[in-house]
Amino acid sequence: xxxxxxxxxxxxxxxxxxxxxxxxxxxxxxxxxxxxxxxxxxxxxxxxxxxxxxxxxxxxxxxxxxxxxxxxxxxxxxxxxxxxxxxxxxxxxxxxxxxxxxxxxxxxxxxxxxxxxxxxxxxxxxxxxxxxxxxxxxxxxxxxxxxxxxxxxxxxxxxxxxxxxxxxxxxxxxxxxxxxxxxxxxxxxxxxxxxxxxxxxxxxxxxxxxxxxxxxxxxxxxxxxxxxxxxxxxxxxxxxxxxxxxxxxxxxxxxxxxxxxxxxxxxxxxxxxxxxxxxxxxxxxxxxxxxxxxxxxxxxxxxxxxxxxxxxxxxxxxxxxxxxxxxxxxxxxxxxxxxxxxxxxxxxxxxxxxxxxxxxxxxxxxxxxxxxxxxxxxxxxxxxxxxxxxxxxxxxxxxxxxxxxxxxxxxxxxxxxxxxxxxxxxxxxxxxxxxxxxxxxxxxxxxxxxxxxxxxxxxxxxxxxxxxxxxxxxxxxxxxxxxxxxxxxxxxxxxxxxxxxxxxxxxxxxxxxxxxxxxxxxxxxxxxxxxxxxxxxxxxxxxxxxxxxxx
Amino acid sequence: xxxxxxxxxxxxxxxxxxxxxxxxxxxxxxxxxxxxxxxxxxxxxxxxxxxxxxxxxxxxxxxxxxxxxxxxxxxxxxxxxxxxxxxxxxxxxxxxxxxxxxxxxxxxxxxxxxxxxxxxxxxxxxxxxxxxxxxxxxxxxxxxxxxxxxxxxxxxxxxxxxxxxx
Numbered sequence: 077x078x079x080x081x082x083x084x085x086x087x088x089x090x091x092x093x094x095x096x097x098x099x100x101x102x103x104x105x106x107x108x109x110x111x112x113x114x115x116x117x118x119x120x121x122x123x124x125x126x127x128x129x130x131x132x133x134x135x136x137x138x139x140x141x142x143x144x145x146x147x148x149x150x151x152x153x154x155x156x157x158x159x160x161x162x163x164x165x166x167x168x169x170x171x172x173x174x175x176x177x178x179x180x181x182x183x184x185x186x187x188x189x190x191x192x193x194x195x196x197x198x199x200x201x202x203x204x205x206x207x208x209x210x211x212x213x214x215x216x217x218x219x220x221x222x223x224x225x226x227x228x229x230x231x232x233x234x235x236x237x238x239x240x241x242x243x244x245x246x247x248x249x250x251x252x253x254x255x256x257x258x259x260x261x262x263x264x265x266x267x268x269x270x271x272x273x274x275x276x277x278x279x280x281x282x283x284x285x286x287x288x289x290x291x292x293x294x295x296x297x298x299x300x301x302x303x304x305x306x307x308x309x310x311x312x313x314x315x316x317x318x319x320x321x322x323x324x325x326x327x328x329x330x331x332x333x334x335x336x337x338x339x340x341x342x343x344x345x346x347x348x349x350x351x352x353x354x355x356x357x358x359x360x361x362x363x364x365x366x367x368x369x370x371x372x373x374x375x376x377x378x379x380x381x382x383x384x385x386x387x388x389x390x391x392x393x394x395x396x397x398x399x400x401x402x403x404x405x406x407x408x409x410x411x412x413x414x415x416x417x418x419x420x421x422x423x424x425x426x427x428x429x430x431x432x433x434x435x436x437x438x439x440x441x442x443x444x445x446x447x448x449x450x451x452x453x454x455x456x457x458x459x460x461x462x463x464x465x466x467x468x469x470x471x472x473x474x475x476x477x478x479x480x481x482x483x484x485x486x487x488x489x490x491x492x493x494x495x496x497x498x499x500x501x502x503x504x505x506x507x508x509x510x511x512x513x514x515x516x517x518x519x520x521x522x523x524x525x526x527x528x529x530x531x532x533x534x535x536x537x538x539x540x541x542x543x544x545x546x547x548x549x550x551x552x553x554x555x556x557x558x559x560x561x562x563x564x565x566x567x568x569x570x571x572x573x574x575x576x577x578x579x580x581x582x583x584x585x586x587x588x589x590x591x592x593x594x595x596x597x598x599x600x601x602x603x604x605x606x607x608x609x610x611x612x613x614x615x616x617x618x619x620x621x622x623x624x625x626x627x
Numbered sequence: 628x629x630x631x632x633x634x635x636x637x638x639x640x641x642x643x644x645x646x647x648x649x650x651x652x653x654x655x656x657x658x659x660x661x662x663x664x665x666x667x668x669x670x671x672x673x674x675x676x677x678x679x680x681x682x683x684x685x686x687x688x689x690x691x692x693x694x695x696x697x698x699x700x701x702x703x704x705x706x707x708x709x710x711x712x713x714x715x716x717x718x719x720x721x722x723x724x725x726x727x728x729x730x731x732x733x734x735x736x737x738x739x740x741x742x743x744x745x746x747x748x749x750x751x752x753x754x755x756x757x758x759x760x761x762x763x764x765x766x767x768x769x770x771x772x773x774x775x776x777x778x779x780x781x782x783x784x785x786x787x788x789x790x791x792x793x
Contacts, residue, residue, distance in 0.1 A: 087773065228777060233745075319713060359788075
């Protein structure tokens with residue numbers, strides 16, 4: 077993993093000192109809340125319904141055990157003993173006191189962490205494949221480029237006051253676990269026939285009020301030209317993105333208005349003027365690449381007797397393996413996903429005790445490596461198959477061995493009206509109702525991959541547009557209603573879901589999902605996921621079933 | 628009369644402003660003046676021929692490319708921040724320095740707050756009309772708060788990757 081050097085550490089120390097001064101001015105009354113707002117927002121500090129929320133950056137979703145223990149400690153010391161992992165692979169604390177924030181930032185900085193650019197109209201945390209460095213599917217390690225972008229985008233002097241926030245995702249595997257095509261910029265690392273590495277560059281995807289699957293503006297960008305090309309895209313956007321209407325300010329609106337060809341032409345023209353002088357020198361790329369080279373794998377047989385014996389002896393372990401353990405590029409290793417979607421729990425929440433268990437397991441069994449997924453789960457990317465039974469037992473003890481990765485109860489939900497000042501409706505209890513409905517694990521496995529995503533308002537933090545089943549909270553005369561969409565996907569087969577029909581009241585949503593699943597089980601052909609069946613049949617059978625009662 | 632802060636050799640100092648901002652609907656002032664792009668295009672030749680120093684004030688949506696041929700004659704390009712969060716002037720400033728090699732003063736006007744000082748200095752601004760009554764000392768502290776930078780920009784500071792090479 078990348079280690080911060082004295083320069084990286086000095087950046088965080090300077091930032092922390094600056095914010096301490098700003099908070100002191102606010103607490104002394106030298107700054108009004110209006111004047112303070114832009115300053116706190118540059119440090120990931122939001123004022124929500126009940127308290128301040130601090131969003132801590134987890135660059136490309138990568139943590140070491142010391143960092144995760146510190147997050148657990150902060151949760152216990154300054155919050156209510158838990159934290160919430162987000163779809164940007166960050167961690168939010170929802171019950172923070174303003175006066176504590178300078179100390180919290182110092183504690184974060186002591187483990188090379190911060191809240192830089194977790195809010196504001198700047199380049200946000202770059203996300204990548206949580207299986208990076210572990211999956212055999214990838215052509216190269218995408219974290220190298222995520223780290224290069226982290227440094228380039230941190231306190232960027234030209235691009236810190238963009239028309240709107242800006243999110244970049246990088247994947248290096250054909251199976252996209254980053255939702256690259258619904259990002260402001262999605263980068264797909266590929267290898268050309270001659271072996272050269274390059275990026276497919278996708279610009280102008282997004283969710284919110286106007287969802288788009290982003291178009292590809294360049295099929296193959298040589299990897300070492302990445303930063304100059306990003307500079308060209310950001311410059312065109314900074315100059316020409318709309319600033320008159322917050323809802324039309326994302327780059328997707330500019331790309332759609334110009335058309336992808338004209339947008340690409342402007343980027344290429346700007347890129348030609350910028351030239352290679354804006355790219356990272358090969359020496360720096362080599363330095364970063366070296367930091368991600370994993371050298372301490374053991375040479376193991378592909379089969380593990382202990383692992384196979386545990387599967388045979390314990391059906392619950394076998395179920396966990398079927399759903400939560402994924403193939404590793406090295407023989408004898410596995411990728412272990414830790415679901416933060418326990419039945420009846422808040423999606424993405426982890427208690428301080430659970431974080432400490434995961435940190436300990438990563439240290440003891442996982443080469444000290446922990447990842448956060450955009451689907452709000454955790455990953456131990458490098459676990460010996462021999463050790464998976466012990467990891468599973470410890471997770472079960474901590475209540476985080478739910479065997480439901482990619483299944484119906486592995487739901488993305490935003491904090492919704494329980495926390496958020498923007499929300500129209502609650503999202504968390506809807507997720508809980510649905511999870512309860514599919515508590516039967518045999519049935520959940522029979523249903524197979526089904527991605528449900530819930531947003532409490534049209535800002536779409538819960539990614540409802542790209543849910544196989546999407547659920548959007550709306551306000552109808554002061555009551556919570558929910559609009560269902562079907563057929564969305566954030567993966568390599570990205571699409572925006574289409575509307576099922578009239579919005580449903582709060583207490584009918586889980587039943588409607590149950591009905592949709594019944595229709596799928598009735599209609600599906602062999603091997604089809606819910607999404608495939610929907611794409612084949614269209615909306616009609618689903619719509620008829622859900623609204624049958626209404627007639 | 629807003630205070631002017633000038634940055635010279637890395638030091639921010641309060642300065643007397645020798646220039647007068649002349650709005651489009653005002654009569655022309657005497658001495659050194661800063662005028663809009665439209666007024667410069669109409670009256671610039673005449674003003675310059677009178678031997679006075681002339682600056683142009685660009686709105687956020689106006690692009691420095693419009694001044695490309697006039698830059699050698701200009702003493703000041705003033706770039707407007709209609710709101711602190713409107714970041715278009717950062718691009719204009721950086722291009723003035725890096726692409727057009729403009730050697731005159733690049734001045735920040737409008738909603739100019741000390742929290743932006745470090746960004747502004749990095750893209751090549753060297754004169755500031757603060758809207759928050761920041762003193763030159765406060766501006767100096769804000770502009771130089773960070774000991775390191777990660778990217779190349781118009782200020783020529785060595786980015787982290789260059790420092791690492793030693």
